[in-house]
Amino acid sequence: MSGYVPHTPDDIREMLEAVGVASIEDLFSVIPPALRPRSFNLPEGKTEFEVTEYLARLARKNATHLVNFVGGGFYDHFIPAAVDAIASRAEWVTSYTPYQPECSQGWLQALYEYQTFICELTGMDVANASLYDGGTALYEASLMAIRATGRNRIVMDSGVNLIYRTMLRTYTSNLSIEFVEVPVEGMRTSRDGFFSKIDDRTAAVILQNPNFFGTVDDHTDIVEEAHRRGALAIQSVYPVALGMVKSPGEMGADIATGEGQSLGIPLSFGGPYLGFMACRQELVRQMPGRIAGATVDREGRRGFVLTLQTREQHIRREKATSNICSNESLCALRAAVFCALMGARGFAELAQVNYHKAEFAKRVLTSIAGVSLACDAPTFNEFAVRLPRNADEVVYRMFDRTFACGFPLGRFYRGMDNFLLVAVTEKRTREEILTMASALEAVL
């Protein structure tokens, strides 16, 4: 007995009588003997204490002592206690999609607020109520562009996270979609590349800002070229950077997507995360996923509902804009609470703290003999340095000195074996940056 099923023996007897069968097993008599399990060889149950102890032991097998300079699109940010306090309330955690608006107004308003925060950050008109992660969001954006333009060619910057580029290729392998990749030039978006690849068959360009190398760009010229050829512009962005970096809306982009993990969501070994998506008003009926909207009730009071549902699978089935059903609502709530706690000034300052700490780390690291900046383009909180030796080995040797000192770019890009990508969030102190630099100097 787990303690989660409440029936007493009397209950069971009375219920079986009401149903008119002699035993619980009779309820399963419709399943023929030939279809009964050939095996169901699972361990017997354990107590809550035993399971908790076992999993706490596993948690301790992970290295939590490492000071983290690894980013790569997924960042070690500070999470205010109030985010956990609010988001752990059962009224959020143990409810489901707000199909019945009158008893789900809390969720619907929270999602409406989340959509507003995402629109504010990205500078776009409308946002949906969340997608799975930054990669699936980028894929959904590509499909949106293909539907909206009736074209099937996507021109994508190789500065887009390799993980996302690989996901896009996986998802579209059975669809007639042509991907053209534009290699970066000196870790920056190649203008020549984009200007020569965008053509009249292009449905969309896909850009990332900051790109995988941390480089911050103004993609306005590429967006304008895309528009001139009748294509849409999709930009994948890092929300914390938007506290100071030019937004997709300000560059004229049509669809903004990204990974919302940095907005109050723990790293948790890869999920759950938060895919966000925002777009221009004209594209709203092409958007995938849930959307919360404001309306009025019978007495004229303001209230919220899920809206534009004729886009969705439960109505349109095979003609829906996407197959998404469950999304990442609880993570979207965390993001909304995070933004509300930060406020406009706090959020802008958070971006500044990241920027200045990373700039400091840049100076400290490049003062080490043999270490140089990989590229002189502006960066936000992550940058690449060239090391005098293989970055993989350096990272490995730095583990012993309690540092996860960065991501070796050779893992994702050919010919970059000596390059290290270093992320510095607001959590890294001056002391940690200096100690990491001395450790690195010793290892090199």
Add this chain to the structure above:
Amino acid sequence: MVPPSRDVPSAAPLPERVRRRTQLKFPEVSELDVVRHYTGLSRLNFCVDTHFYPLGSCTMKYNPKFAERVASLDGFTRCHPLLPQLMGGGMLAQGCLEVLYELEQLLKEITGMAAFTLQPLAGAHGELTGAMLIAAYHKARGDRRKYVIVPDSSHGTNPASAAIAGYEVVVIPTGRDGSMDIDAYRRSLSPSAAAVMLTCPDTLGLFDDRIAEIARMAHEAGALMYYDGANLNAMLGKCRPGDIGFDVVHLNLHKTFSTPHGGGGPGAGPVGVCEKLVRFLPISRVIRRPDGTFFLNYDYPDSIGYIAPFYGNFGVLLKAFAYILLLGRQGLIEVSERAVLNANYLRQRLKPLYDIAFDRPCMHECVFSAARQARQGVRAIDIAKALIDRGCHPPTVYFPLIVKEALMIEPTETESKETLDAFVEAMAEIARLAETAPSVLRDAPVTTPVRRLDEAKAAREPDLRWRGESMP
């Protein structure tokens, strides 16, 4: 809130041309005001911890608290997902890798499948992954197949997933007894059929005893069998999709394995496959070395590739792992037994009051029709709203699409007889009112912060974000 301090000298500002021009219009309020605002909002939601929530097909069971605590342990939440992809980094994430490896073993045994990927981030994402695996299988055999077969009672995600994977969709009608029309099914099979997607028990809560025959026919036509595991809560220890002959299975861990639904996610939708599809699974896969340590293997040349950024919704997987370990073999069997007992009890008690869609013993859920009440002008939606006034979350309404005025009720195993009896009382009162005072029901709900909302207006004049000077 003040972010961590700038304990470093200031650098030159970011160049003007890449800098943000417009100021963020976020509210500037105290922490108390934020906490009070969201706490206030949270109290407007019905949830499992506060209300009976018999939302059919969604399996809104109790979510154990200890799983939440385990998933919030620092050792898990602070682990960077790129760590095991670095040289020697796998040894720094052995705890996470062990969770993934062991959970996969348990799911294999529960379903009778040869291998699992834990990466799909929700049920529908699992369906898409499954459809891509099916496509990869046929493609590798040089077999170009065009369409996927789904019954008309299926979840909307099934045809939608098949369609975005590049397949056409062929829909099979439901026969008079609530099961798939077998003749129409037979006619739909051809060398162009890639797969048959079924939910078992189906969305009517019925177990089709011809399922093995249906699988045999699909296989003879060279099609694969896809199992939508949304309704696995009825099957634990009673029947395994792998034994029936299903080739691909997705599970909704947020249903059967009791991870919380979180207002619509995050979920997790692991996909299991039979032996001949293992080589197509997404990368990476977690492998145990002879010395008992674990590593990520990316070396699968036939793999469909990456379907998620990393290893799945790890935090969700962890909660399901904790739940399975705690319940164990007997506990899991008991889950299905009590879920089916509760559903049949409600079926029997409600039968005199409402029309039942198909009068057969059900599995974990039962579908009624408000057709009788509709003749008095009371529709399923009115019954749903009247239940809200009586402290119950409504059942799923108007689904499956094949039942007029459908009320799809799934009580789950964690509800007591007292709760079910109270629900029956509420449903009885509503049935009486439908006869005597139908307008009262059409006015429901009256106890909620807002009355019925104008959904047409919401769609006609979309107001999807705050546009005022400051936030709401």
